[in-house]
Amino acid sequence: MTKHAAAKFTLKSWDEKPYDETAGLPKLSRVSATKSYEGDIAGEGRVEYLMMYRRDGSATFIGLERVVGSVGGLSGSFVFQHSGTFENGIANVDLSVVSGSGTEGLDGLQGEGEFAVGHKPPYNMAFDYDVN
Numbered sequence: 492m493t494k495h496a497a498a499k500f501t502l503k504s505w506d507e508k509p510y511d512e513t514a515g516l517p518k519l520s521r522v523s524a525t526k527s528y529e530g531d532i533a534g535e536g537r538v539e540y541l542m543m544y545r546r547d548g549s550a551t552f553i554g555l556e557r558v559v560g561s562v563g564g565l566s567g568s569f570v571f572q573h574s575g576t577f578e579n580g581i582a583n584v585d586l587s588v589v590s591g592s593g594t595e596g597l598d599g600l601q602g603e604g605e606f607a608v609g610h611k612p613p614y615n616m617a618f619d620y621d622v623n
Contacts, residue, residue: 493621494563496531496604499613503527503535507542518544526556532618534560538573550577555589565622567595571604583607586618599623 503525511519522540538556554573560566570592575584586604593600602620 493619496563496618496620498528498530498532498616498618500526500528500532500536500616501612501614517546520544522552522554528558528560529613532558532560532562532616534558536571538571540573542577549579551575552577557592562597562600562618562620562622565596567593567597567600569593569597569600580609581607582609586616588620593622597622 505522505524507520507522509518509520520542522542524538524540526536526538528534528536536556536558538554540552540554542550542552544550552575556571556573557568558571559568570589571586572589573584573586575582584606588600588602600620600622602618604616604618606614606616608614
């Protein structure tokens with residue numbers, strides 16, 4: 492039975508470094524960030540993003556985030572796969588749990604979520620999940 496989780500997160504750190512800034516080409520950067528969750532998802536996440544910036548400042552990115560804490564009262568860890576865009580000051584992100592990444596009480600976790608955020612924390616997210 493699918494359950495719905497509502498959570499808020501804040502960014503505790505954001506360390507972005509370009510790794511390819513070739514003239515005339517889109518900039519490529521790598522981000523290491525730490526997030527703090529509260530609500531139906533509680534704990535800490537560590538995410539690595541790979542980003543591509545266009546000339547207009549918009550970006551496309553992918554990432555992997557390990558979350559350690561709890562979902563719906565079940566403790567353990569799991570990995571979110573992120574796929575997103577950044578346009579007009581808003582990041583739109585689709586999330587999915589990487590199959591086989593759940594541990595302890597979150598072993599067998601499956602699910603998908605999303606968030607759309609600007610520059611004013613805390614950020615709200617929604618997550619629909621099952622634990623087999």
